[in-house]
Amino acid sequence: MPGHPHAPRRVIREVAAAVLAELPVFADRLVERGAVEEKTFYARGDWVAPADMRQSFMDNARSALVLMSEGFGTRAGWSAAPLATGRRRAEQGVPLEAVLHLFRLGTELLWEMLLAAARRRSPDELAEFIDSVMVLWQATDRVSTAMVEGYRSRETRLRARADRRRERLVRLLVEGRGADPVVAAEAEAGLGLPGHGRYAVVLVGCDLADDVVPAPGLAALGVRVVAALYRDRVVWLAELGGVTADRLAASLTPHLQHRAGLSGEVDGLAEIGIAYQLAEIALSTQEPDVPGLAVLDDRLPEALVAASPRLARRLAARTLGRVLELEDEERHVLLATLRAWFSAGRSATRAGELLYCHRNTVLNRLRKLEQLTGASLEDDRHQLCCRLALMAHREKP
Incomplete structure (x- = not known):
């Protein structure tokens, strides 16, 4: 009855129930539009399988509709679906920006379906539904927040796992295990570095990896850098490509805020252990507490002294x-x-x-x-x- 205090909630509940019955159609429309959006928006091209996309759309829309119709104090387990979606997208490597973009697309289509269902009702009920539209945005905001929470928690775990694996592989290489074919193959797969190539090692006198980032523009030069903590230092394995060690040094020098040592060039992952030792010697020639890059080949006499x-x-x-x-x-x-x-x-x-x-x-x-x-x-x-x-x-x- 118009004006009744429970009428808006009743209208929302009934409209939500009508849309719930049409969710398969809703999901098909989203998959169709989402597939197009994926190809242009997913920066890394990590496309989600259509069946996965369809199911997640349905599950998250159902969670939003449950919140709308049963209220925000519901204990119906509405958060399970968006949490699972967020975790799964993080595991798939889909950028969070892309996930949220498609979620907003789903919200727009969900609103269109809710409005279409409300328009099949009386004018007074349609007006009551529109007056209560804030409930929809609150519900989708809750679902979106839960999805981001799931994504970030899983992303943090995945990043920690990747960091541990990277540090383990870098440790094996700098300790001279790169000549082992098994270690070399795992390093190639895990670090994305070729077994044979021109390498140099940079050793930075800092025990906080977040404090030390490779100079911007190295990728544009064709230099690939893998960084990891090792003991109380940060180690960069630099695959030089066509760049000389001198060019690498020139690119790094303006950006280093710590003491650092640069090895000479070595051949392949098998000689990373040698390069690490040379970088350590180069670092030892740098004055204590004085930031800057000590290039081994520029300090060979000092290196001879420091080596013994x-x-x-x-x-x-x-x-x-x-x-x-x-x-x-x-x-x-x-x-x-x-x-x-x-x-x-x-x-x-x-x-x-x-x-x-x-x-x-x-x-x-x-x-x-x-x-x-x-x-x-x-x-x-x-x-x-x-x-x-x-x-x-x-x-x-």
Whole structure:
């Protein structure tokens, strides 16, 4: 009866019941339109099978109609269908944006069917139904929210599983297991990297993967990067394609906010373990707490020193001798002078300019160094040892 407080609910319930009886027709229309939408909207082309699409449309429409007709306090298990749909679409790899787009399409068609059913009733009941249209939007919003909840919960689990698998495969490769055909085949399938190709490894001194993302534009260069945590570092396996390691370094450098080391180029997954070791050596040549990329091939002398720290310490002690026994200030002045002299191409005048002192002061300090080391700085071998010793002995600021 018009004006009766329960009339709108009764009208909604009866209209919903009429549409429930027509759900198969409704689902067929959605599948027909959804198939067209899929081809143009699903970015990854992960199409849902028509039977799956049809069933999910029916199940979710039924959930919305149950909420409309029985009220939002219902315990009829209406959320099971949208939760299951969301989980299934996440497993199928369908982008959430595409899922929601098709859900909105279904909502539009559901409204058309509800309105058509309401128009078969009296004018007063049609008016009451239209006045209660907010119930439809509230119901479909609940169903949509449940579907997104199911999607995101399953997506989180799938991502965690994929992360664990990626980290395990990267660990096997950097530990030198890539020469094992079984490991190589699993890595090819799981990481999408070819067994044979040109590779380099980037090792980033950071233990939070979300803090470190490869530089944008690498994909456009044809470089594929797989990143994973390993111990307290982030490892990038870079399949170079046609790009040189120098080009990779140039692309990465402006975007790195942490210390990082770049290996030289290696051949195939079988040599990833070697590349990792080289990247680790390159990283060790980078000053502590100083962000930036240390490229192995640009620091081979430093890498030689870093690769054998025990020999490097022995070389420094043997070469610099009594210099290292001096008080901090005098030792620092003499070693800084030696570094400046090498940097200035062994010119006392230019070294003095770098140190803001007279060339004679530089010469006096160099003579003191020769006295303490017991060798002439004109001797090529002693010069080489001094250069390496300076690399091995890092003065504290």
